[in-house]
Amino acid sequence: MTERTPLLHYRLSASVNESERQSLQSGHAVEQPRKGPRHRSSEHGSPKKLSTFFGVVIPTLLSMFSVVVFLRIGFVVGHCGLYQAFGMFFVAYVIISLTVLSVCAISTNGALDAGGAYYMISRALGPEFGGSIGLMFFLANVCGSALYVLGLVEAVLATFGVPEDGIITSQYQVLPSGYWWSLLYGTVMALLCLLVCLVGADIYSKAAFLIFLVVMVVLLTIFISFFAVTPHVVTLPAEATLNPNGNGTLGPTTANFTGFKIDTLLGNLWADYTEDYTTHKMMTFATVFAVMFNGCTGIMAGSNMSGDLKNPSYSIPRGTITAVIFTYIIYNLLCVLEACSCDRSETRSVVHTAGSSLPAPKWILLFVFFL
Known part of the structure; x- marks a missing residue:
């Protein structure tokens, strides 16, 4: 047995070793097992080149900065307030920290090879557990892909779609809107993602750093927008103007981006x-x-790159923890900025992070959603 052998594999290994000893005692030579292609590729394959930052930190950050950053931070603050938003993120990160610490413990418990989470779990608990958890990871990725596609469709329609009330406020609103049109756009995006997957994952791996830079630039513009944009009135979507009590009466049709004011903060606590x-x-x-x-x-995401890392036992725990801490800080900062500068009716109704005050070019935001 080696340190790459699953821990639940010891019984089979013990029986094989026992049969080998019996064969040697009887005078028969035991033929050495022929090395499979995986072992040959690991000995003579290409060297692993990815460092902790490029192999773990960047993929994990890109996976965690989903459509929630750009579309739903205001939704969270508008409904549950700043205090409960802090509590939600704390509870969520406590949950994922348990998984992160488990991955760190497994990744530092021996040598790692290609296969990511499946390899680590199957080596620690056996192939049965690894296969079942790998299936759950597959289903989670399917649901996550659907979420990202729907977020892209929502961003496209919010920018270029014709409003359902028919009142066009921009010359760029030319795309038809509606449930079936959204389904069509989402299907086209999913087919495009399928074509990318058929071509290969090299497209993503080669452009990962460029995508990371674009995401960081967009996040920077979001933070700048809270300070650079002057207070102004935001027009709410037509369907959001109904009375929240559901009695069919009209509610406020506009909201205020107030800038940093203590009264706004107190109203969003x-x-x-x-x-x-x-x-x-x-x-x-x-x-x-x-x-x-x-x-x-x-x-x-970083753990799944274990086959391409220079030192996976070193990079996976440090890179994953770094990415988790960074995203936690960013999410809480966005919640604070939202609570200090946006009316509650605006945060609940306007889809993007800084309301209509966001100065970043819209094509950059759509590019990030697509990535």
Whole structure:
């Protein structure tokens, strides 16, 4: 047995070693097992070149900065308030920290090879556990891909789609809107992602650093927008102007981007759950947490690069923990800036992070959503 052998494999290895000893005692030579292609490729394959930053930190950050950053931070603060938003992110990161610490313990418990989470789990608990958990990872990635595609469609329609009330406020609003049109756009995007997967993962791996730079630039513009944009009035979507009590009367049609004001902060400290204008259902702590938690996933992206790392036992724990801490700080800063500068009606109704005050070019935001 070696340190790469699954721990639950010891019984089979013990029986094989026992049969070998019996054969040697009887005078028969035991033929050495022929090395498979995996062992030959590991001995004579290409050297591993990725460092901790490029192999673990960047993939994990790109996976954790999902559509929640750009579309749903205001939704969280608007419904549950700043205090509960802090509590939600704390609970979410405690949950993912348990997984991160488990991955760190397994990754530092022996040599790692290609295979990511499946290899680590199958080596520690056996191939049965590795296969079952690998299946759950597959289903989670399927659901995550659907979330990202829907976020891209929502961003495209918010920028270039014709409003459902027919009132066009920009010359760029030319795309038809509606449920079936959204389904069509999402299907086209999913097929495009399928073509990229058929070509190979090298497209993503070669452009990972460029994508990381674009995401960081967009996040920087979001933070700058809170300080650079002057207070102004924001027009709410038509479907969001109905009374939150659901009695059919019209509510406020505009909201204020106030800039940094203590009164705005005090108005956003406590929870104020209302009916969501898109689903027409009353929001609760559990429903808002379910929306927010999607932005805290993706922590296994760096671990899945174990076959391309110089020193996976060193890089995976340090890179993953660094990415988790960084995203936690960014999420909480965005919540504070939202609570200090945006009316509650604006944060609940406007889809992007800084309301209509975001100065970043819209094509950059759409590019990030697509990536």
